[in-house]
Amino acid sequence: MAVIRRAYPPRSGADYPTTDIVVRSWPGDGVDGHRRRTRRPRGRRPTPRTRRRSVGRTTPVLGETDAVPSLADDLPDVLAVPTVPAAPDVTVRPPGSKSITNRALLCAALADGRSRLSGALFADDTRAMIGAVAALGATVTADEPSRELTVTGIDPRRAAAVAAVDARQSGTTSRFVLPVAALRPGRTTVxxxxxxxxxxMGPLLDALRQLGAQVQEGTDQGHLPVTVSGPLRGGPARLPGHLSSQFLSGLLMAGPLMRDGLAVELTSPLVSVPYVTMTTAVMAAFGVTVDGLRTAPGRYSATDYAIEPDASAASYFLAAAAITGGRITVDGLGTDSVQGDVAFADLLARMGARVERTARRLTVTGTGSLRGIDVDMADISDTAQTLAAVAVFADSPTRVRGIGFIRRKETDRIAAVVTELRRAGIDAVEDDDGFTIHPGPPAPTRFASYDDHRMAMSLSLLGLRVPGIEIADPRCVAKTYPGFFTDLATLTSR
Incomplete structure (x- = not known):
């Protein structure tokens, strides 16, 4: 165990303090096990990013001896995905839920006392949250081999020091931390x-102003970087719901520490409702009750909290079963799950797969026949790209609706998935609020991943049935699932 003193480089003139993070590392991971990224130039990237291949490097094949490293950092520039030699019959357990891990980290950081989080995810997005709560004053001890986090909380309302948070690429970290940072009398730059x-970020910043925060934006209004300070008096706030549920979740988690509590009024329909349900469930585990969209003044209580596997990550393996005609069981997810994305299995059932559930297990068996469906995926949009991969192998078109807001994720996910499937010869159509996939045999293709973990993971599924599928920049899976390609190799090595 070691104490890592990490000084984040300043941005936009912000004074980034040194923070203490206690980390127990994986052997061979370097000092702290963090993924090392090169900072990229500012500005928006309109085209997919493909890494320049190293001189003399050939494209390794997933599943070959020594070809699939255990860490995303060690993946090659381009990774070939082999077809499955036979229908897989396996049980998998994906890593802990990113969404739950980041919510539990923040609630634990606001709790009075010490909390222990078991089954936590260690990936770029959760490391961003670990760094964020540490920058705000919480103490975090991370035991990666045991997948455990120990968090000693703080009261941000007593923090007068200047602070800074580097949220990396993590939307949950930035949108959850901003309301908490606005509780602090000291200035915090995110x-x-x-x-x-x-x-x-504009709707969240507007809501924080309504609640009494001081908000200083940069030259790009409504976007990071942003500097906030409190105190927050709380009370009523109006917020649109159609852009992201993360704005609401962030406000709700900070609500108990606002002087007057919090009462949110949505001005447009809420998307990704199950994620808000997840937020209130995690808050309840730490002793705070949400009444509708209201939170009364109060404090979180430290607790031991078990984090279940990530249902979005599980969708790739459930889809693999449907695509290959195999049988894949996800351990740790079932009818007791608090994650809305377990409903992805229902869509596979509608398409023709067989689905079995227990309280803690979910099994999908491919039947060899898939049919297209028409579905609104507004509540489980993180699995939309996964469904697009399955739809390629159906016997009729699939129409996905209600997900226009995913154009503002890591990339424009509607345009990206349509562009890449067309590259493979699939008749894919971009709609205003989703896409339509006309099934057909994909051609051998090197897919761009757009620096989007979900693009890389979902498109790799085509390679389980079609030779010649390659993924450019597979390292982007480190955002939420560093070991994805290692786990996927269990399907192709039998």
């Missing part, structure tokens, strides 16, 4: 990578 700077 910034992130170029990709995160392109994502909208």
């Amino acid at each position: 910034d992130g990578a170029a990709q995160l700077r392109a994502r909208p």
